[in-house]
Amino acid sequence: MTTESMPFAEYVRARRALVDEHLERWLPAPPACPAVIGGAMRYSLLGGGKRFRPILTLAAAEEIAAHEWLRRPSDQGLTLDDAVRFAMPAACAIEMIHTYSLVHDDLPAMDNDSLRRGRPTSHVVHGEGMAILAGDGLLSEAFSLLARVPEGDGPAVLERRMRTIAVIAEAAGPVGMVGGQAIDLEAARPGQGVGPSTFDLESLRRMHSCKTGALIRASAVAGAIMAGALPRAVDAVSDYAVQLGLAFQIVDDILDVEGDTSELGKTAGKDAAAGKPTYPALVGLDRSRELAREAHDAAVAALAQVGIGTGRLHDIASWVVSRTN
């Protein structure tokens, strides 16, 4: 697992494989889990995906482990392997939550999409009712995984796990992702008071800071917490991730305009067709690219504040603004 000297693309592949292996291992299986729901959950969770959020969690934990002045005195002996091991349940729980949100967003009553991660969406394959339940199952299972305390966890690790659950649950819920999705849904319903025409850049930013930003922030913060980061280090990672999430969303909007359905693995051009507010629609493509670059730079500056120089979190910020899917 010595990944320090790996090129970034190789690091991403290695971490993605490790996440996939743990997701597979930690998903509930028969006989305790009925085959019908277990199958629907696996279909969406193990059917590809960039694994951006869990890789961010692991990278944040590794950065904290690599800089001893960012850790609590009691965590001075932490190795990179320890950091990855401590952060892995959070990384996998966040991927479960992200996947549940995709399954529910794709439903006919929401975005009504039939393609995701290059395959038919859950409700197309399993029916609407089972897709709703698969999402519910993934969300519940995320917290079950986070709360299963390994034997021998001391009070310090227990306290970190509890803070991690709090951070992730808040980011997933009505003041985070679910709230952002509700604003988005309301904006798409004509005559309900918040049509796209009333969306300015500030409203758009607020919606996205809930809908995608909150969980991206929680991904990085959870990794930092589980690696024993000092409060100021958690704050810096949080500031970094807020900007990273903003850059991620702007690039998502740009790709919806410029991207290719087969490369994206989801339907391109959909937001524009639905008349949804997007960055390119509001400020144009050129200005959108500038805003993404500014957010990237602000993310990197937040890391510099606590002395985190080049490293995986920097690499991830570059990845986000240069990605094509």
Next chain:
Amino acid sequence: MTTESMPFAEYVRARRALVDEHLERWLPAPPACPAVIGGAMRYSLLGGGKRFRPILTLAAAEEIAAHEWLRRPSDQGLTLDDAVRFAMPAACAIEMIHTYSLVHDDLPAMDNDSLRRGRPTSHVVHGEGMAILAGDGLLSEAFSLLARVPEGDGPAVLERRMRTIAVIAEAAGPVGMVGGQAIDLEAARPGQGVGPSTFDLESLRRMHSCKTGALIRASAVAGAIMAGALPRAVDAVSDYAVQLGLAFQIVDDILDVEGDTSELGKTAGKDAAAGKPTYPALVGLDRSRELAREAHDAAVAALAQVGIGTGRLHDIASWVVSRTN
């Protein structure tokens, strides 16, 4: 809050009011929570309901507090008020999870019901998409509430809270409630391999032990854990609650046949009309009543094993078999 000498009906009213007050207080509010999702969550959560599960949580905590030989040595000074205070977040989280499950079960893609707790269902009022999100929000918020650690919680209370989260998350997820709902949904889909005709009493029992039994068991167990119960006391409360959940479900099936829509607050006769497997359909009304009584007696016997005589948990068992809504 001196409730020890209250008649049971009065105790239930007092606890219900206390639960309602805390649900109201702990629900996220604007500006952090967008009004549109907050409103949909409140509509379902605060719109009536027996509060059976949270009252069970509080009663279990109070029973443990009332019997010092059932508690860990470190919890000898626990008062009834302490027990209620420690157990209240779990009680409210479980009611949020129960409510989310009703909102999702009522959706057109599931049971397609338009009446719940005497009012139009969430999707009728807020639309399908927002009803899905309101359920998602309630489920996330339940875990957010459980993980918000009050200042000054020591390691012992922290450990109990973590075990409580694990118990509740498992009961809510694919090996519990979501799994049972998936079996139920599959059974209602003709030609999918598990039609009602293939349901015998054992299959029915298994489905219900997941769909309703798991969360009822978790309600009681969470209360016992939060009051510092010894492992054998947790086990006894768990055995009690498994039988209680069984009795609850059999009575639910009987009320679906015999009950009145206006008193039930939900559509009566629905399961029979949908050709769903029920206890009366499989063994008749008389035998169903006998089975409910046997489960009641087994519940009470489990309490007797650890020296819990008359008290609120007994009262709750009597309530379950004699209820009319």
